[in-house]
Amino acid sequence: MTDVAQIWSYLSQGPLLWLTATLAAYAVGDACFRLARRAPVANPVLIAVVLLGTLLWLTGTPYATYFEGAQFVHFLLGPATVCLALPLADNLPRLRRAFLPVIAALVVGSVTAMVSALTIARLFGADAALLASLAPKSATAPVAIGIAEGMGGQPTLTAVLVILTGITGAVLATPLLNLLGLTDWRARGFAVGVASHGIGTARAFQVHPVAGAFAGLGMALNAVLTALLAPFVLGLFLR
């Protein structure tokens, strides 16, 4: 019989173990989310990330080894973004009617996200490279990283800030919007998509299909607007 160490060294090198662990951790996160009656704090992504992070740390596994397995899940982000065409097409008449509110919320949400984040970071003495890494954090990851690099930011830091922004939005959106007394699913979803991209959109779909469709639209539009506005807004803070 082979001993445990040998089995471990074999499994830990292939993608099977960490792919399985990713799905299992998410299943646990999702079960907790359901047990907590879909409370936003019991965010399944957050729970799965903490579980897997702890597991990698305990087993001394480098992220690169983990990603060998997890890349199959990560890859699906691209096709999933394309699939957002389905809720958009289903809600096309509704989207057309909401043209003006959409434009207003897009501009206000996008500018508020950038200006307030940069103001706070500068109060804490952030330098130019840090501000450049922070400015596009509400845009979806590939766009944000591209924008930050183009403005002299640091890609790894931007990636971390983008994910943290997404999780923050996903956890805080529901209690915040309830507090504001907003009941329009279009307004709720769209604002979450603009402020916290795909992770916020995933949360919006858990709440309501119309909120999800508008969140997907918000994410897509803010990717474009952030790319156009970020260099200009950052310029205001560097003078």
Added chain:
Amino acid sequence: MLQALTLILSTQLLGEVTARALGLPVPGPVLGMVALTIGFALSPRLCEAVRPVAQGILGHLSLLFVPAGVGVIGNLQVLQGMGLGLTLAILISTVLAIAAGAVSFAVVARWTGAADD
């Protein structure tokens, strides 16, 4: 299933190629999403053919962010001495952006009479 998946991946590929060829600041999948939305609007048959697969993928959208999230845990040291400043910047700006965006949507919807049905 196979045809739907091929169509989804081809649309993404088309988006990637277009974004790179024209040097657009938008990621390929987002362009693909726009293209497929137009395709669905033009052909309800296409929409129904892709629906089961698209719903399957979107049904677990949250799961797809887990690998990137795990990467954050390993890279938290990049926040370094700016941890508090950046955490506050993220928390406050996200709250303000969601609130301001949602309120302006609702206000303009009321002004323009663009109420939902």
